[in-house]
Amino acid sequence: xxxxxxxxxxxxxxxxxxxxxxxxxxxxxxxxxxxxxxxxxxxxxxxxxxxxxxxxxxxxxxxxxxxxxxxxxxxxxxxxxxxxxxxxxxxxxxxxxxxxxxxxxxxxxxxxxxxxxxxxxxxxxxxxxxxxxxxxxxxxxxxxxxxxxxxxxxxxxxxxxxxxxxxxxxxxxxxxxxxxxxxxxxxxxxxxxxxxxxxxxxxxxxxxxxxxxxxxxxxxxxxxxxxxxxxxxxxxxxxxxxxxxxxxxxxxx
Amino acid sequence: xxxxxxxxxxxxxxxxxxxxxxxxxxxxxxxxxxxxxxxxxxxxxxxxxxxxxxxxxxxxxxxxxxxxxxxxxxxxxxxxxxxxxxxxxxxxxxxxxxxxxxxxxxxxxxxxxxxxxxxxxxxxxxxxxxxxxxxxxxxxxxxxxxxxxxxxxxxxxxxxxxxxxxxxxxxxxxxxxxxxxxxxxxxxxxxxxxxxxxxxxxxxxxxxxxxxxxxxxxxxxxxxxxxxxxxxxxxxxxxxxxxxxxxxxxxxxxxxxxxxxxxxxxxxxxxxxxxxxxxxxxxxxxxxxxxxxxxxxxxxxxxxxxxxxxxxxxxxxxxxxxxxxxxxxxxxxxxxxxxxxxxxxxxxxxxxxxxxxxxxxxxxxxxxxxxx
Numbered sequence: 001x002x003x004x005x006x007x008x009x010x011x012x013x014x015x016x017x018x019x020x021x022x023x024x025x026x027x028x029x030x031x032x033x034x035x036x037x038x039x040x041x042x043x044x045x046x047x048x049x050x051x052x053x054x055x056x057x058x059x060x061x062x063x064x065x066x067x068x069x070x071x072x073x074x075x076x077x078x079x080x081x082x083x084x085x086x087x088x089x090x091x092x093x094x095x096x097x098x099x100x101x102x103x104x105x106x107x108x109x110x111x112x113x114x115x116x117x118x119x120x121x122x123x124x125x126x127x128x129x130x131x132x133x134x135x136x137x138x139x140x141x142x143x144x145x146x147x148x149x150x151x152x153x154x155x156x157x158x159x160x161x162x163x164x165x166x167x168x169x170x171x172x173x174x175x176x177x178x179x180x181x182x183x184x185x186x187x188x189x190x191x192x193x194x195x196x197x198x199x200x201x202x203x204x205x206x207x208x209x210x211x212x213x214x215x216x217x218x219x220x221x222x223x224x225x226x227x228x229x230x231x232x233x234x235x236x237x238x239x240x241x242x243x244x245x246x247x248x249x250x251x252x253x
Numbered sequence: 254x255x256x257x258x259x260x261x262x263x264x265x266x267x268x269x270x271x272x273x274x275x276x277x278x279x280x281x282x283x284x285x286x287x288x289x290x291x292x293x294x295x296x297x298x299x300x301x302x303x304x305x306x307x308x309x310x311x312x313x314x315x316x317x318x319x320x321x322x323x324x325x326x327x328x329x330x331x332x333x334x335x336x337x338x339x340x341x342x343x344x345x346x347x348x349x350x351x352x353x354x355x356x357x358x359x360x361x362x363x364x365x366x367x368x369x370x371x372x373x374x375x376x377x378x379x380x381x382x383x384x385x386x387x388x389x390x391x392x393x394x395x396x397x398x399x400x401x402x403x404x405x406x407x408x409x410x411x412x413x414x415x416x417x418x419x420x421x422x423x424x425x426x427x428x429x430x431x432x433x434x435x436x437x438x439x440x441x442x443x444x445x446x447x448x449x450x451x452x453x454x455x456x457x458x459x460x461x462x463x464x465x466x467x468x469x470x471x472x473x474x475x476x477x478x479x480x481x482x483x484x485x486x487x488x489x490x491x492x493x494x495x496x497x498x499x500x501x502x503x504x505x506x507x508x509x510x511x512x513x514x515x516x517x518x519x520x521x522x523x524x525x526x527x528x529x530x531x532x533x534x535x536x537x538x539x540x541x542x543x544x545x546x547x548x549x550x551x552x553x554x555x556x557x558x559x560x561x562x563x564x565x566x567x568x569x570x571x572x573x574x575x576x577x578x579x580x581x582x583x584x585x586x587x588x589x590x591x592x593x594x595x596x597x598x599x600x601x602x603x604x605x606x607x608x609x610x611x612x613x614x615x616x617x618x619x620x621x622x623x624x625x
Contacts, residue, residue: 054430077432088424092289093480102420106431138478158431 005068007032007162007193008053013062015048022048026062026218030162030195030210035188036221037198037207040214041237046197047084049214050166054081066162077106080160082168082196085147090139097135099150100125103157118157125153128183130176144171152180163187165196181207204228265394266503272397273389273499273510274492276453279404280462281469281491282411283449285484286442288470289422294349295334295443297463298356300450302333304363304459307384308370317381319396323403323451330447333359360459387458387511389499400452407448410441411484418442419480457498458511465491468518475529490525494518548577548584550592551619556580557599557608558616570605 008030015023023045030036038046051057053064055076064071066079080103103125104118126132129149134142142150148168155163169177184194184207195212198204204211204224211228212221213236220232287296303326310325311317333355340351367382383391392400411418420428421438429435446466453462473486498514527534556579560571571579577586590606593599598612608616 051426054426056426056429073432076430079430081427081430083424083426087426092423093474093478093483094419094423095479099423102424102427103431105416105420105428106433140478154427 004032005065006030007034007067008195009065009068010049010053011063011065013049013052013064014060015045015052015057016060021060021216023052023059024217026214028212028218028221030193030212032067032161032193033188033191034210035184035194035196035208036210036212037196037204038212038214039198039201039204039236040219044215044236046214047166050164050195050197053164054079078160078162080155080158080163082151082155082163082165084166085144085151085170090142090147092139094139095135096131096137096139096142096150097122097126099139100153100157103154121157121159122153125156128156128186129153130179145173145176148172149176149180152183156183161192163192163194163196165194167197167199170199177203201233266390266499268394268397269389269392269503270496270499272392272400273456273495273514275401275404275495276456277465277469277491277493277495277514278488279407279491280449280453280465281473281487281489282484283407283445284466284468284491285470285473285480285487286411286418286422287446288467288474289480290442292443292446293463293467294352295337296446296450296466298333298337298352298359299330299447300454300459300462300466301356301363302359303327303330303451303454304360304384305329305366306363307454307459308363308366308381311381312366312370318399319392319455320399322384322455323399326451326454327447329359329363330450331444334443334447363459383458383509384454385458385460386509387454387456387461387514389456389502389510391455396455403448403452407445407452410445414438414441456495456510457514458509461511461515464515464518465495468515468522469494472518472522472525472529475525475532478531490518490521494521548580548586548589550589550596552580552584553586553589554593554598554608554612554616555619557593557606558613558620561608561613561616570602570607572604573606576606 006029008028010026010028013023013026013028014021026049028049038049040046048057052059053066053071053076055071055073066075069075100122101114101118104114104121107118123132123135126135129152131146131149131153134146139147139150148171152165152168155165168180172180184196187194196208198208205228209224210222211224213219213227213232215236219236220227220229284296287293306325306327306329307322308325309329310322313325314321337348337351337355340346340354341348344351346354367385370381380388380391417428417433417438420431421433421435421442425435425439428438449466450462453465457465469487469491470483472490473483476486477483494514494517497517498510501513502508502510525533528536530536553576556576557571560575560579573586573590576590577584580586590599590601593612594601597609598615599606599608601607
């Protein structure tokens with residue numbers, strides 16, 4: 001019997017910016033069906049890791065496999081992507097619904113236009129992230145948390161098996177954060193895999209079940225219970241890290 | 254008025270009018286994307302960089318049909334964008350620096366070539382110097398046909414690539430991950446911008462053509478929050494200014510078309526900035542005023558009481574702005590304060606408002622009542 005390939009496998013990945021390594025020799029496996037947090041200090045290369053997998057940055061060395069196949073243009077299409085919300089100009093003349101619909105622009109052939117199925121899928125995703133009332137709102141009128149939810153909905157309509165998210169909770173209030181975590185849990189229940197950059201060490205163990213600790217090199221990765229150890233965190237953040245002032249809360253239950 | 258009617262009757266001038274209006278429609282539509290992609294400066298560089306191409310094409314073929322000159326113009330225009338790209342990616346010079354240098358160099362070479370060919374016998378009737386500020390009256394019917402066809406092709410491309418242009422303009426990274434060929438599409442957008450600029454050169458001129466690309470979009474943005482409507486409004490604004498420029502400059506051979514077009518555009522942008530329904534300043538002010546509720550006197554009395562008890566012992570007044578902030582919700586407190594003064598509950602000294610004895614006890618009573 002052949003073992004199922006991991007959702008994402010990164011081998012020997014090195015990314016440099018002007019001869020300065022941003023990621024150094026990363027070997028990372030993300031098993032299918034986990035919610036994995038990527039944590040690390042500023043400048044650890046978390047966004048670079050996501051962008052390299054998505055084909056947005058050219059690695060100096062290494063390879064990426066998605067569900068056992070090399071991550072080319074076609075394979076990457078199958079990954080749902082939630083970029084940092086500051087990566088776009090929210091003053092663009094368009095509505096919430098329109099942005100979410102962009103998640104389905106690559107469906108079908110060149111001549112296929114959006115149909116009723118697309119519209120229903122968009123409406124459903126907006127309902128999932130509690131944005132149905134704001135569907136026709138101009139995007140420049142959204143709060144940071146609402147922008148974040150629009151990007152999550154846009155990824156949802158991609159109906160992907162693997163999701164890569166770059167700080168999905170950035171600028172989100174506590175209540176919204178809870179409901180977004182519930183969305184991630186539902187993705188997991190459906191057998192999908194999520195890899196998300198996460199900033200808050202206190203909530204990481206509660207929200208995610210796997211973790212990758214990154215600081216240019218991969219310090220550790222694995223199930224939260226084993227990898228998220230005090231020793232690994234010290235190595236990732238250094239002894240003086242202010243975030244480390246509060247010991248992590250272990251997941252309830 | 255009579256001259257104007259005669260003018261409209263004139264077959265040649267009607268051609269000119271049609272040509273310039275069409276240039277405005279095309280550049281307004283496509284310019285919307287250049288504007289949203291923040292490529293306004295790139296448009297300026299391209300239009301300046303077309304000048305040497307115009308002269309070189311004339312020298313190479315010894316002809317001045319618009320089609321021939323457009324090929325040369327597009328050639329040096331594209332060359333300039335390619336050079337900017339190379340300098341931007343291969344050297345440590347930033348993109349805006351590369352654009353500034355490209356604009357100056359290409360335009361400089363163009364002007365140099367232009368002055369050199371002025372001495373050639375064939376060049377005297379060519380009127381190539383009109384390309385600097387534009388002269389719509391120089392358009393002949395065959396030119397107008399070329400403009401209609403090439404401009405029409407640009408518009409068809411825009412419609413066919415609508416979704417691609419939209420997603421690549423809003424979020425190029427996401428578009429790439431979704432499988433769109435972003436590099437090719439971005440190259441396509443720049444090429445469309447070059448073609449759009451090239452068809453307007455003879456009429457509007459190399460110096461001012463970029464305004465024809467950007468100003469209609471800037472005006473249109475004030476009226477709508479939808480991309481499709483924005484493109485339509487920009488096309489309308491561009492077409493109207495182009496037509497206006499052609500009409501005015503047709504009245505005097507000494508009036509270049511480009512500057513007239515730009516003046517009309519500027520007027521339309523200014524009007525839009527003030528009156529534009531979605532973002533115009535007038536509507537903005539009105540909405541702001543309306544959202545400012547009139548504060549109710551009891552609330553203001555309570556707020557003043559709270560302010561004074563916060564400064565317990567030191568009886569002092571507070572300026573209106575502070576009272577407004579204490580009430581919150583950017584409410585208008587002026588009227589309520591006047592009511593309180595009328596009732597002898599508050600008073601004003603040197604712009605500072607404070608409670609009278611009666612006002613203070615009244616505020617305390619209100620506080621007790623609401624406190625339960």
